[in-house]
Amino acid sequence: MAFRVRPILGAILASLLGFIANLAPAHAQVQTEMRLFSDSFISPTFEATQKTNYQFVGAQLKTDPFTDDVLKMDVAGGVAMGAPLLNYLNISEFYVQSRQNENETYYIGRKRMLWNELDARWDLGVWEPLFKWNPLQPERQGLVGLFYQVDKPYYTLVLFASPLFLPDQGPSFEIENGSFVKGNPWFRRPPESIKIFSEATAIDYNFDRPNETQVVLQNSFGAKISFGDPQSFRAQLSYIYKPANQLAIGYDGNLDMAQLKGAVELQPQVFYHSLAGMDVSYKVNQVRMGFSGLYDRPNKDDIFEEQWTHPVFEDAVLLSPFIEWTNGRWGVNLQHLDIIGGDVREEGELANPDRAALMTRYPYKQAQQISLMTNYAFRKNRRLIGKLSFTHSDKNQFDLVRLSARFRLSGIWSLVGEMQMVKAGELTASNQNEIAQFVNNDRLMLGAAYVF
Template sequence: MSWSRNLLFLPLGALLLHFPAQAEVASELRLLSDSFLSPAYNSGDQTTYQFVGANFASDPITLDPLKVDLRAAYAFGAPLMSYINIKELSYRIEVNDNQVFTMGRHRQRWSELDRRWNFGLIEPVFKWNPLSPESQGLTGLFWEVQTGWSRISLFGSFIYLPDQGPSFDIDSDGQFVRGNPWFRRPPESIHVMSEASQIEYNLDRPNDSQVVLQSSYGVRLDVGEGTPYRARLASLYKPMNQLALGYKKGILSIPTDRALVDVVPQVMYHNVTSGDAYYQGQRLRFGVSAAYDRPTKDNRFQADWNRPIYSDAFLMSPFFDALIAKGWTLSVQHLSVRGGEISEEGPDASPDRPSISSRYPYLQANAVSLEVDRRLTRSHRLIMKGSYTQSEKNQFRLLRWEGRLEFSRLWSVQSELQLVDAAELTKDNRNEISEFNNNDRLQVGVGYVF
């Protein structure tokens, strides 16, 4: 489904050719190398991967009708590491001075919390590397009306694209292939009658249309635009961006001594209400963002399947941004989640075993970051961001750094670094960061604008 989902954007992609004069799209060719640094790394067959990729992006500030933010990369000798990331591909029509109609995959700031933490609460998230998630736009029709100091936005769609996680494959023996270090493989063995038996998985993959053809709608109200004191309120009814996984144990295969397990994904819906209140000045921006996530109680699984049960959750994130010098921005933020647990219901469900479905990456965190965007000379520009995220509740520390030095109009060198220190996973401490405790990573590369 990771490739077929992108076929939905082919009609919009034709706009790149049909309206070349309506948008300036910057194109960049990249050569990259990923290296995993931890001595305890055991998530894949390789410790180094080479990529060739391309970026296509329009200027996010201009009012060009066509908006594009697309990135793709091919991994030599490791096809499961290749990816296409379509963050935005939309076309904008100005009905009049106060109304704008947009169609396609379009990024909007529905919630400050969701965008800052890339949480996948409202907008889906690109999780090729779960340690560095990136928000993607919702796909559908958008209508905005500006009335003085307020703006109302309506969204509707019959197309649903969930979080885009790491690619995976299952071999002929029902085992998940060790071809992607970012894919969390499920358990490989189970105890049957006090004996350990290897698990053979059968993924009951639904048709793409059964997943993609889902309805969504939402409304957002922004007030205080043009003033220092602003607020935002949004409410949406849509599918959860994370697929729910149900499973059913089969019989023990005597010839192979394997336990057969069927796994099926399903789309679950939820109601999300979010609110932001903040101050925005020339050098300071601070406020608080909150959201209430209420999953529906629909049961889309058959009675003999084990299924996840999602509880309601309340999320809150105060934040503070400061322009400390020209081109230097300091940010501090906190996140807390109350509720949001996932239990299981079914013939084989157990309260002592965590659910195989996922929802939030973690439940509490503090983060501080520093962004730099400085032009050193006429032809040299430095773009850099470093962040430190720490969680007492989920017991992890994550250091991230990314940099880009443009030493001409065409050439640049780029790098990324991620270092993780996390406690072991337990039934009471499930989080995505600890899943990749040994995936310390360094990426270096070069880019050429064409």
């Protein structure tokens, strides 16, 4: 018997998007891009799957963000040849906008916004959910709901409310005969055995999947106000009360004496938290510098029944100063991140303070990053658009190099590429981070894109 989990809640999301599309009386000018690309895992110690190379056919549908079209979207998908667990669909934006006058606009659907600069810069997924098909290269997805925006010369106000919630979209996985299938290199499988009486004992897993409506039908509300001049001093205050974009994972287990096997049941649950953010920045000529902070306060409600071993979340303060320079063609960005608190401990019969919790709240707790960006035109239709970043953490003991590039050969043809390379220390109970989990997943992607 096989049990397969797709992180996207397909039927409900499709119904919602269909409803939004029916609201749009005017068609949108959609740019369609087809892609053929190859993903290769180039680390000599790669062992997540038997294959090290995967071929994809993909497409992206995107509208111009600067037009007044009623319907807006940014939807991408891909099919992996012979590896269905690597297929993906990323609906990062899909919404309808209605402009009441030059100052007021309503949006309904899934829309990205800059709620907090720290969260957006570091792709932490605290405020907005993440598309984590590749956890080393997460992408922001918008919140789903009703947005009301007021734009005045020196301030902008946004109000948000929603009865719907979509969590982070992580890698797909499959459970077959109690074991996690080794079919997706981006899904980190839990231990396959435990030691009982000094003997390795296999574990059978069962995923207690919640009903989609129990996850999706959750309320959120928030607001933000930005004031000042974007070309000089600018500040923003924001607040939201919403479900966390990660689901809390509880577990229960026992030993089957007849088969000498461990049986572990996993149960995900939605939990709420409140977020308060503050951003301050100052721009002079081509230099912009600033400071972004965030207070993350999880609810302390009991969401698991007594028999489940479950996580307990600590409040966290996130801080990030930054400075950046750009002249239009080239740009440099330097930023630092510190997370104070935010630890996860477990309570229940199977909890062990000497063992790391099953889940973490943040991919890492401290880091510095330097990035180089370019948007360089060689001639009228030839342009190089790229970003190279280096992220280092002393506390979490890792280095991460990421490169993304697009070389436009003409108005319709492009060459595209991505690379991620990781060096990391060992994971321990006191050093849990998402980057080191993929230390053997160094990756190189090369492909071609055609726009029509």
